[in-house]
Amino acid sequence: MSPGPYFERHAQTFVGALGRLARRPLASALIMGVIGIALALPLLLQLLVQNARALTSNGADAFELAVYLKPATEEAAARTLASQLRGRSDLAAVRLVTATQGLAEFREHSGFGAALDLLAANPLPHVLLLTPAENSRGSEALQRLQSQLKELPAVDDVQLDTAWVKRLQAMLDLLRQLVLSIGALLLAGVAVIVGSTIRFEVTSRRHEIEVMKLLGGSNAFARRPFLYSGLLYGLGGGLVCLTLVAVARYRLDPAVRALTATYGQDAGLIGLGFELSLAALAAAMALGWLGAWVAASWQIRHIDPT
Amino acid sequence: MIRFQHVHKRYANGRQALADLSFEVRAGEMVFLTGPSGAGKSTILKLIALIERPTRGEVRVAEQDTARIRRRGIARYRRRIGVVFQDHKLLEDRPVFDNVAMPLVIAGRPRREIDKLVRAALDQVGLLGRERDRPLELSAGEQQRVGIARAVVAKPPLLIADEPTGNLDPQLALEIMMLFKRFNDVGVTVLIATHDHHLIDAAGARRIELTAGHQAEA
Numbered sequence: 160m161s162p163g164p165y166f167e168r169h170a171q172t173f174v175g176a177l178g179r180l181a182r183r184p185l186a187s188a189l190i191m192g193v194i195g196i197a198l199a200l201p202l203l204l205q206l207l208v209q210n211a212r213a214l215t216s217n218g219a220d221a222f223e224l225a226v227y228l229k230p231a232t233e234e235a236a237a238r239t240l241a242s243q244l245r246g247r248s249d250l251a252a253v254r255l256v257t258a259t260q261g262l263a264e265f266r267e268h269s270g271f272g273a274a275l276d277l278l279a280a281n282p283l284p285h286v287l288l289l290t291p292a293e294n295s296r297g298s299e300a301l302q303r304l305q306s307q308l309k310e311l312p313a314v315d316d317v318q319l320d321t322a323w324v325k326r327l328q329a330m331l332d333l334l335r336q337l338v339l340s341i342g343a344l345l346l347a348g349v350a351v352i353v354g355s356t357i358r359f360e361v362t363s364r365r366h367e368i369e370v371m372k373l374l375g376g377s378n379a380f381a382r383r384p385f386l387y388s389g390l391l392y393g394l395g396g397g398l399v400c401l402t403l404v405a406v407a408r409y410r411l412d413p414a415v416r417a418l419t420a421t422y423g424q425d426a427g428l429i430g431l432g433f434e435l436s437l438a439a440l441a442a443a444m445a446l447g448w449l450g451a452w453v454a455a456s457w458q459i460r461h462i463d464p465t
Numbered sequence: 466m467i468r469f470q471h472v473h474k475r476y477a478n479g480r481q482a483l484a485d486l487s488f489e490v491r492a493g494e495m496v497f498l499t500g501p502s503g504a505g506k507s508t509i510l511k512l513i514a515l516i517e518r519p520t521r522g523e524v525r526v527a528e529q530d531t532a533r534i535r536r537r538g539i540a541r542y543r544r545r546i547g548v549v550f551q552d553h554k555l556l557e558d559r560p561v562f563d564n565v566a567m568p569l570v571i572a573g574r575p576r577r578e579i580d581k582l583v584r585a586a587l588d589q590v591g592l593l594g595r596e597r598d599r600p601l602e603l604s605a606g607e608q609q610r611v612g613i614a615r616a617v618v619a620k621p622p623l624l625i626a627d628e629p630t631g632n633l634d635p636q637l638a639l640e641i642m643m644l645f646k647r648f649n650d651v652g653v654t655v656l657i658a659t660h661d662h663h664l665i666d667a668a669g670a671r672r673i674e675l676t677a678g679h680q681a682e683a
């Protein structure tokens with residue numbers, strides 16, 4: 160057999176399948192919608208995880224030790240301590256936030272401006288924000304640094320601010336696992352949706368399949384148009400899914416920008432990216448094909464002309 | 466070409482359609498199957514087309530024991546037999562052209578060849594120009610002729626027909642019979658089930674007479 164008629168036949172079957180889909184626009188749109196939603200759910204979760212990770216990894220770079228000085232400490236003493244600490248090799252950066260600066264920042268962000276004016280004295284202590292050096296960020300090194308700092312006479316308390324980052328990352332890992340299992344379930348669901356639709360289509364075209372078989376058509380021949388239908392359902396569903404994700408991203412982007420701004424960053428929502436989008440589309444088509452294959456093979460094998 | 470040996474056929478409902486039937490149709494022969502309604506003519510054709518299987522006995526077609534043809538081999542086997550069905554079995558939502566083209570499409574013939582062969586077959590049954598019509602827009606006799614065109618379009622070596630002239634007027638019936646004769650003349654083996662004694666006489670071919678699943682005494 161030359162490739163000409165082979166290609167021609169497939170092209171014809173493909174156009175036929177497209178025509179059948181177009182003849183029942185509502186039913187086809189519904190199926191594609193269901194597939195699209197089923198696929199969009201894990202992808203949106205993935206988007207969430209991906210963005211949260213990006214945010215917290217930026218945060219992890221910036222993690223700090225907050226050293227609260229005793230209230231009685233003079234500002235000059237605080238400056239001296241700061242420059243002493245800058246000499247330590249296990250610290251990358253030392254920033255002094257004096258009580259006055261602290262109050263000004265608080266006034267600006269909290270909205271309690273007027274109330275603060277009633278205070279006779281500044282209740283805040285001076286704070287030193289320390290960024291550990293790259294090689295001193297292990298938990299042991301940090302513990303050691305923390306206890307050394309606590310020994311200093313001017314120091315009231317030292318707070319290590321990494322626990323929440325770790326907790327968040329553990330939660331994200333959990334969420335990622337969840338995305339994977341939910342994703343697997345929903346992907347299977349897509350194959351099942353397409354399968355049951357195709358099952359119905361095969362039943363409604365039973366007479367045609369019987370005639371094909373009487374004329375010497377093989378099961379594979381009778382199955383082919385349904386495989387194309389499945390593929391098209393998958394493609395349509397995949398496009399619906401990408402649209403849903405794009406819309407969600409567009410709607411959420413301003414909120415995310417506002418959130419990152421509070422961290423002193425300006426980052427929008429990270430999208431799925433070309434590769435993941437393409438993979439989602441390919442997966443949708445493959446699942447449509449697979450669901451159709453299983454359903455049509457089973458049904459058609461059991462149609463015997465009389 | 467066709468050989469029945471001690472063939473019995475009992476349907477699932479217990480009805481005995483054929484009982485110890487033996488006959489032979491040689492390659493290149495044209496043979497009529499006759500007998501009253503319910504005698505088992507359609508059953509014989511269904512056994513040949515592997516639509517039904519014998520309860521006992523052997524059905525050989527083209528030197529092949531059909532009992533050995535398993536499910537997967539049936540499609541390939543059927544492609545070598547042209548069948549005219551008593552109830553036409555046309556696809557009502559497809560135009561005449563698509564119906565007649567079906568065996569060629571199944572065989573994977575190229576488009577240009579399909580066009581040519583379908584038009585030739587429609588010409589032979591007097592339906593050239595009706596390619597775009599749907600079967601329901603045709604008379605019973607025209608539908609029957611579409612079924613005949615479809616059976617012969619792929620030029621199979623064996624042609625079996627179940628009451629192919631049942632809905633045709635005598636003139637048209639005779640023309641169709643001559644068409645079968647022409648096929649037979651170029652070497653096609655033809656087996657036709659029919660009540661129509663006039664035609665059998667006109668064609669002057671051998672006949673196998675059935676009564677209640679047996680071959681009647683000749």
Ligand SMILES: Nc1ncnc2c1ncn2[C@@H]1O[C@H](COP(=O)(O)OP(=O)(O)OP(=O)(O)O)[C@@H](O)[C@H]1O
Nearest residue numbers: 476477478480482501502503504505506507508509
């Ligand atoms: N699918 C079936 N299930 C049960 N019984 C059947 C079936 N098909 C045919 N029969 C029975 O088998 C017998 C032979 O039927 P068949 O159709 O072969 O007769 P026929 O000679 O073709 O008749 P006609 O001239 O009316 O077409 C009949 O008694 C019929 O009732």
Ligand SMILES: [Mg+2]
Nearest residue numbers: 506507551627
């Ligand atoms: Mg009959």
